[in-house]
Amino acid sequence: MSISDRVIAIIAEQAVLEPSDVSPESTLEDLGIDSLGLVESIFAIEEEFDISIPFNANEPSQSDFDISNVAAIIAGIEKLVAEKV
Amino acid sequence: MKRVVITGAGTINALGHSVPETLHAMREGHCGIGELEFRDVERLAIRIGGQVRGFEAEGRFNRQQMSLYDRFTQFTLTAAKEAIDQSGLNFHGELAAKSGVVLGTAGGGVSTWDENYRSVYEEGKNRVHPFVVPKLMNNAAASHVSMEHNLKGPSFTVSTACASSNHAMAQAFSMVRSGMAPVMVTGGSESMLCFGGVKAWEGLRVMSKDACRPFSANRNGMVQGEGAGIFVFEEMEHAKARGAEILCEVAGFAMSSDASDIVMPSKQGAARAMAGALADARINPGDVGYINAHGTGTAANDKTECAAVADVFGRHADSLMISSTKSMHGHLIGGTGAVELLACIMALRDGVIAPTIGYEEPDPECALDVVPNEAREAKVDVVLSNAFAFGGLNAVLALRKV
Numbered sequence: 001m002s003i004s005d006r007v008i009a010i011i012a013e014q015a016v017l018e019p020s021d022v023s024p025e026s027t028l029e030d031l032g033i034d035s036l037g038l039v040e041s042i043f044a045i046e047e048e049f050d051i052s053i054p055f056n057a058n059e060p061s062q063s064d065f066d067i068s069n070v071a072a073i074i075a076g077i078e079k080l081v082a083e084k085v
Numbered sequence: 086m087k088r089v090v091i092t093g094a095g096t097i098n099a100l101g102h103s104v105p106e107t108l109h110a111m112r113e114g115h116c117g118i119g120e121l122e123f124r125d126v127e128r129l130a131i132r133i134g135g136q137v138r139g140f141e142a143e144g145r146f147n148r149q150q151m152s153l154y155d156r157f158t159q160f161t162l163t164a165a166k167e168a169i170d171q172s173g174l175n176f177h178g179e180l181a182a183k184s185g186v187v188l189g190t191a192g193g194g195v196s197t198w199d200e201n202y203r204s205v206y207e208e209g210k211n212r213v214h215p216f217v218v219p220k221l222m223n224n225a226a227a228s229h230v231s232m233e234h235n236l237k238g239p240s241f242t243v244s245t246a247c248a249s250s251n252h253a254m255a256q257a258f259s260m261v262r263s264g265m266a267p268v269m270v271t272g273g274s275e276s277m278l279c280f281g282g283v284k285a286w287e288g289l290r291v292m293s294k295d296a297c298r299p300f301s302a303n304r305n306g307m308v309q310g311e312g313a314g315i316f317v318f319e320e321m322e323h324a325k326a327r328g329a330e331i332l333c334e335v336a337g338f339a340m341s342s343d344a345s346d347i348v349m350p351s352k353q354g355a356a357r358a359m360a361g362a363l364a365d366a367r368i369n370p371g372d373v374g375y376i377n378a379h380g381t382g383t384a385a386n387d388k389t390e391c392a393a394v395a396d397v398f399g400r401h402a403d404s405l406m407i408s409s410t411k412s413m414h415g416h417l418i419g420g421t422g423a424v425e426l427l428a429c430i431m432a433l434r435d436g437v438i439a440p441t442i443g444y445e446e447p448d449p450e451c452a453l454d455v456v457p458n459e460a461r462e463a464k465v466d467v468v469l470s471n472a473f474a475f476g477g478l479n480a481v482l483a484l485r486k487v
Contacts, residue, residue, distance in 0.1 A: 036215070036216070040216070043215050046212055
C-alpha cells in the first residue's frame with residue numbers, strides 16, 4: 001500500500017467511512033473528525049509510520065504541519081517519511 | 086429538610102452483572118473470589134481476587150468509547166444504566182439542570198496507568214495514545230455518566246480510599262436532603278485488578294493468599310475485588326409524585342476522621358461515625374437490626390470494628406446482626422460501600438441478611454452475630470453500612486425501610 005492509501009485508511013477508520021469516501025480534497029471537518037479525532041488520527045499515523053508529527057492542538061494553524069485537507073496531510077507525511085530515511 | 090429515597094440500583098461485580106444476580110449470589114452465599122487472570126500474574130505473590138468475569142466491553146461500547154473508557158468507567162456506565170433504567174427517570178429541563186453525579190473511586194483508571202507505564206518503561210515506547218489522561222482521571226466515570234444521562238447539576242468524584250463510595254453517597258444524600266438537587270446519581274467503582282494494582286497492595290502485606298474470612302479467628306487478610314455499584318437517590322416527594330418504586334430510605338450519615346494513623350484503624354473513629362449516623366438519622370440504637378460491616382478480614386480491622394460496635398450499641402450489640410459481604414465479592418476499595426449497600430437494601434426489602442462466608446473459627450475479639458456462612462431471614466427496619474478507610478477516614482450510612 002502506498003503512503004497515501006495507508007493515511008486514507010487511518011483517516012477513514014477515524015471518520016467511520018469507507019476509504020473510497022475519503023478524497024484528497026476532503027477537509028477533516030467535511031469528514032466529521034473533531035479535535036479529539038484529529039489527535040487520535042495523528043497518533044495512529046505516527047504509530048503506522050514511526051514518525052513524529054510536529055502538531056500542537058493549541059495552535060493547529062501555527063504548527064509546522066498542514067492539516068487543511070487530506071492531500072496536505074498526505075504530502076506532509078510523505079515528507080516526514082522521506083526525511084526519516 | 087427533605088427525605089431521601091433510593092429509586093434505582095445497578096451493579097457489576099464478581100458475584101453478578103446486575104442487582105438480581107448479585108442478590109441471588111449473596112442469598113446463596115456464593116464466593117466470587119478465584120484465581121486472578123491477567124498479564125504477568127505469575128510474578129505476583131497474591132493471585133486471588135474477586136474479578137469480574139465474562140464482561141466483554143467490545144459490543145457494549147463503540148470504538149471511540151472504548152478508546153476513552155477505562156475498565157472502571159465501563160463498570161460505572163454499565164451499573165448506572167441499570168440503576169437509571171430501574172428508576173424510570175429521564176433527565177431533561179429543570180430536572181437535568183439540577184441533578185448530578187457524585188461517585189467514589191480510590192484509584193480511577195489504574196489499568197490505564199499500568200498499561201501505559203508498561204509501554205513507556207518496559208517496552209521503551211516513546212508515544213502514548215492521546216486519550217491516556219481523559220481515560221485515567223478519577224472523575225472520568227462521573228463525567229461519562231453525566232454525559233450519557235444528561236445530568237447537568239453538581240458532579241464530582243470523591244476519593245477516600247476504602248470509604249470513597251460511602252463518602253460519595255453521603256455527599257449525594259446531603260445534596261438531596263438540603264433541597265439542592267432533586268435527584269443524584271451516586272455510588273462508586275474500582276478496577277485495580279491488574280499487575281501494578283495488585284503488586285502495590287501486595288507490598289503492604291495485608292492480603293490473604295487463600296480467602297477473605299472476616300471475623301473468623303483464622304482470618305489472614307483482605308482480598309481485592311472490582312466492579313461498581315450505582316444508585317439513584319431521589320427526594321421522597323419527587324419519587325412519590327411520579328409513582329416510582331422506592332427501594333428504601335437513606336435516613337442519615339456521619340463522617341469522622343481518626344486523626345491518628347495512616348493505616349491502623351481506630352475504635353473511637355469508627356464508633357463516632359456509627360453513633361453520628363444514628364444521631365443524624367434520629368434513630369435509636371436499639372432499632373438497628375443489621376450492620377453491613379467494613380469487615381475486611383484483616384486482623385486489625387475486624388476486632389476494632391467489633392469493639393466499636395460494642396461501644397456504640399452496648400447490650401444491643403449482642404442482638405443485632407453484622408456481616409461482611411467482602412467474603413463473597415472481595416474488597417472493591419473505592420467502590421466497596423456501593424456494592425455493600427445492596428446487601429442493606431436486600432435486608433430491608435426482602436428480609437434476607439447476607440452472610441459472612443468463609444467463617445471457620447470464632448474469635449473472642451469478634452464475638453458478635455456475624456451471620457456465619459448462610460444467609461438468614463429476618464425482619465429488619467433499620468440498617469447501617471460501615472466504611473473505614475486507610476488514612477482514618479470513616480463514613481457510615483443509615484438506611485430505613487419505607
